[in-house]
Amino acid sequence: xxxxxxxxxxxxxxQQPVRSPMFIDGAHYTGxxxxxxxxxxxxxxxxxxxxxxxxxxxxxAAVAAARRAFDDGRWSRIxxxxxxxxxxxxAQRIRDDVETLAWLETLESGKPINQSxxxxxxxxxxxxxxxxxxxxxxxxxxxxxxxxxxxxxxxxPVGVVGIVTPWNFPFFILSERLPFALAAGCTAVVKPAxxxxxxxxxxxxxxxxxxxxxxxxxxxxxxGSVVGQALAEHRDVDMVSFTGSTPVGRSVLTAxxxxxxxxxxxxxxxxxxxxxxxxxxxxxxDAIAFGICFNAGQCCVSGSRLxxxxxxxxxxxxxxxxxxxxxxxxxPLDAANHVGAIVEARxxxxxxxxxxxxxxxxxxxxxxxxxxxxGERFFIQPTLFRNVKPDSALAQEEIFGPVLSVTxxxxxxxxxxxxxxxxxxxxxxxxxxxxxxxFGSFRRVQAGRIWVNCTITGGPEMPIGxxxxxxxxxxxxxYGIEEYTELKSVHVQLxxxxxxxx
Numbered sequence: 446x447x448x449x450x451x452x453x454x455x456x457x458x459x460q461q462p463v464r465s466p467m468f469i470d471g472a473h474y475t476g477x478x479x480x481x482x483x484x485x486x487x488x489x490x491x492x493x494x495x496x497x498x499x500x501x502x503x504x505x506a507a508v509a510a511a512r513r514a515f516d517d518g519r520w521s522r523i524x525x526x527x528x529x530x531x532x533x534x535x536a537q538r539i540r541d542d543v544e545t546l547a548w549l550e551t552l553e554s555g556k557p558i559n560q561s562x563x564x565x566x567x568x569x570x571x572x573x574x575x576x577x578x579x580x581x582x583x584x585x586x587x588x589x590x591x592x593x594x595x596x597x598x599x600x601x602p603v604g605v606v607g608i609v610t611p612w613n614f615p616f617f618i619l620s621e622r623l624p625f626a627l628a629a630g631c632t633a634v635v636k637p638a639x640x641x642x643x644x645x646x647x648x649x650x651x652x653x654x655x656x657x658x659x660x661x662x663x664x665x666x667x668x669g670s671v672v673g674q675a676l677a678e679h680r681d682v683d684m685v686s687f688t689g690s691t692p693v694g695r696s697v698l699t700a701x702x703x704x705x706x707x708x709x710x711x712x713x714x715x716x717x718x719x720x721x722x723x724x725x726x727x728x729x730x731d732a733i734a735f736g737i738c739f740n741a742g743q744c745c746v747s748g749s750r751l752x753x754x755x756x757x758x759x760x761x762x763x764x765x766x767x768x769x770x771x772x773x774x775x776x777p778l779d780a781a782n783h784v785g786a787i788v789e790a791r792x793x794x795x796x797x798x799x800x801x802x803x804x805x806x807x808x809x810x811x812x813x814x815x816x817x818x819x820g821e822r823f824f825i826q827p828t829l830f831r832n833v834k835p836d837s838a839l840a841q842e843e844i845f846g847p848v849l850s851v852t853x854x855x856x857x858x859x860x861x862x863x864x865x866x867x868x869x870x871x872x873x874x875x876x877x878x879x880x881x882x883x884f885g886s887f888r889r890v891q892a893g894r895i896w897v898n899c900t901i902t903g904g905p906e907m908p909i910g911x912x913x914x915x916x917x918x919x920x921x922x923x924y925g926i927e928e929y930t931e932l933k934s935v936h937v938q939l940x941x942x943x944x945x946x947x
Contacts, residue, residue, distance in 0.1 A: 449463065449545050449548075449549075453544040453548035454544050456778045458493065458552075462483055462492045462495045463494045463643060465495070465496055465642070465646040466497060466646075467499060467507075467664055467666055468649035468650065468653075468664040469663045469664075469665070470506075470659050470660045471658070471660060474503070474506070476497045476499050476503045477499075477502045478498055478499070478500050478503075480498045481495040481496065481498070483495050484640060484641075484643075485821055486552045486555065487554075487555035487786040487788050488778070488785055489552075489776070489822060490820040493552040494549070494552065494642075494643045496642040496643065497666050498666070498667045498668065499667035499672050501671065501675045503672075504634070504672050504676060508663075508676075508679050508681050510660040511605045511634050511660060512605055512632075514658060514661045515605055515631065515632040520630060520657075521602050523630075525579040525580040528579040528628060529577065529580050529628070530656075531627075531657050532575055532576035532579060532624055532627060532628060533572075534655035534656060535572050535624075535651060535652050535655040535657070536570070536573045537569075538651040538652075538655050539565060539568060539569040539648070539651060540566065542651060545647070546565045546616060546644050546648075547561035548561075549643045549644050549647065550565070550644050551777045551778060552643075553641040554612060554613065554615065554640075554641050555777050555785045555787065555788055555823070556786075557779075557783065557784065558777060558779075560739075564616060565616060567617060568616055568620035570904065570905065571617075571620045571904075571905040572620060572624045574904070575624035575627070575905070575926070576624070578625065578628045578926045579627075579628035579629075579926075582926050582930065584599045584932070585597075586598070590936070592940060593938060593939050594936060594937065595937045595939055596934065596936055596937070597935040597937065598934055599934075599935055600932055600933075601930060602629045602630030602929065602931075603629070603683050603707055603930055604632075604683030604684065605631065605633070605682050605683050606633045606684045606685070606686060607636070607676040607677065607682045607684070607686070608622050608623060608626070608633055608634070608636070608685075609673045609676065609685065609686070609688065609689065609697070610622075610636070610637050610688055611688050611689045612638035613744060613788070615637055615638060615642070615645060616644040616645070619635065619645055621905070621909065621921050622686050622688075622709075622925075625920065625921065625925040625926045625928070625929055626686075626929040627657075627662070628926050628929075629930050631684075632660065632661045633661070634663045634664075634682070635662065635663070635664045636666070636676055637664065638669070639666065639667060639669070640788060642664075646664050649662055669689075673687075674696070674700060677697045677700035678700045682706055683707065684707035684709070685701055685706055685708055685709070686708075687708075687710050687711075688710075688711045688712075688745075691868075691869075694710045694712040697710065698917075709916075709919075710917045711745065711871075711909065711910060711915070711916045711918075712871075712911060712914060712916045713869055713915060714745045714746055714747070714870075714871030714872055715842070715867040715869045716746055716749060716869070716872040717751075717863065717864040717867075717890075718732075718736065718750065718873075718874045718900065719753075719860050719873065719874065719875045720733075720752070720757065720761060720876040721857075721860070721875075721877040722754040723877055724876035724877050724878065725876070725878070725898070726761050726764055727764060728898070729876045730764035730765045730767070730768055731768055732900045733748060733751060733874075733900070734827070735900065736748035736874070736901055737749060738769075738783060738784050738827050739901055741784050741786065741825065741846065742796075742827075742845065742848060743787070743846065744845075744901070745871055745872075746872040746894060746901055747845075748849075748872075748874055748901075749843075749849060749850065750840060750849075750852070750863075750867070752853075752854055752860055752864055753851060754853070754854060754860075755854065758831075758851065758853045762811060762829070762831060762851060765829060765849070769813065769829060772784055772826075774825075774826055774827075784824075786822060786823050786824055788823075789823070790818065792823075792845065792846070793818055795846070796816075796825055797816055797825070799839065799844045799848060800816075800828055802839065803830045803838075803848070806834065806838070808832055808833045808837070808839060809830060809832045810830055811829040811831050811851075812826075812828065813825075813827050813847075813848075814828045825846060825847055828846075829849050830849070831851045833850035833852050834852075840852060840867070841867055843869070857886070861886065861889050865890065865891045868913060868914045869913060869915045870891040870892045871892060871893060871911040871912075871916070872893065872894040872895070872911075873887075873892040873896070874895070874897070874899070875887055875896070875897050876898055877897075877898075883898075892912060893908075893909065893910040893919070905921045905922065906921075907921065908920065908921055909922075
């Protein structure tokens with residue numbers, strides 16, 4: 446840890462890739478294949494980490510460990526107070542390790558170092574919040590069934606949970622799921638994205654240091670098509686939580702049908718920023734630029750569609766362009782930069798393809814589109830298109846890059862129609878000084894998360910999730926812990942039961 450800490454605090458690249466084995470049943474696990482996969486930093490083009498490519502046999506070992514840990518009650522049957530104590534210690538371990546975790550996150554994902562630090566600290570706060578929920582999860586009673594019968598509704602942990610996380614926010618998204626599952630009393634098998642596995646593996650070790658019993662959290666690395674699919678299909682897994690693209694989410698939903706396991710899905714988004722004529726345009730422009738540049742646009746709640754009243758469109762676009770001109774894109778280990786790298790070549794090519802499609806479809810390029818992938822380093826400037834047709838790829842498909850499309854509206858009805866006109870319903874922002882307009886709009890916009898006069902903000906107290914093709918279920922908040930429980934109705938006979946046959 447000392448050497449990694451020194452590299453992290455001085456923001457230097459490792460001379461050799463940081464190698465991390467898997468974590469199963471409380472110990473490092475080298476797996477059945479022994480095959481390590483090298484990850485190159487997308488911001489530097491050099492090898493930075495190595496993680497194992499697991500087999501289905503390795504996944505079976507992890508699920509078996511989680512199953513034993515759940516069934517013998519070492520975690521599922523202890524008190525909420527005891528679980529909360531471990532989660533609080535875990536949060537402190539995360540805070541103490543912020544520099545190393547943030548450094549690893551930046552090396553693998555390409556996001557700016559200050560963003561990584563903020564996400565790690567935000568994740569620690571989520572662990573602390575979930576710790577409190579461990580002591581308040583509860584059921585219900587029914588004292589209205591007559592003198593001789595009493596009803597109980599008991600909320601119990603669902604069992605073994607498979608958690609599959611994406612590459613864009615590997616530590617933060619895991620922290621929006623895992624502590625809530627643990628607070629409920631579940632055990633878990635985590636499959637991080639193969640591009641960004643190192644912080645998840647490090648977290649597993651920190652949880653062990655915090656006193657989490659062996660087998661309660663297990664981490665298996667490798668390809669989603671092999672390990673993730675097997676996890677979704679596994680008959681000893683009681684629930685699967687998947688975060689990623691909508692097409693893969695559909696395959697997870699199908700795979701989970703084998704044993705009818707519970708499913709939570711947070712999937713794609715094509716999120717509108719709705720700006721009415723009375724909005725504070727300076728504030729909106731800054732927030733809209735932030736919303737599309739955050740994590741280089743590789744964010745499921747990125748506000749990638751600007752739906753703006755025609756009377757202020759030209760003025761707002763000019764202000765957004767002015768903000769874009771001040772955005773610094775470059776080395777993610779340079780704290781002065783606002784936007785880091787695109788995660789890999791495939792994603793880079795996909796984004797560039799959408800930019801070219803926008804040009805072909807007749808949209809007006811206002812700013813950006815400059816890109817580079819020299820030396821296996823992938824960077825794209827924030828890109829702004831006007832006159833985007835509502836049915837075009839720019840307006841309908843999730844690009845997952847720093848590309849903002851602009852479509853004007855004339856009436857509130859048109860604004861709502863445009864906002865709801867994509868197959869997704871993950872998030873939206875509404876900009877207006879009119880309270881009646883704000884309330885009327887957020888009631889009608891189909892999205893699981895809505896911000897009014899702000900964007901991409903909030904804490905773990907509020908639930909997250911999507912409408913339509915953006916997912917199933919909710920994470921975080923008190924609803925988040927309930928996702929990882931099952932309800933059981935209990936009828937207790939108090940008096941002598943009336944005989945069926947006298």
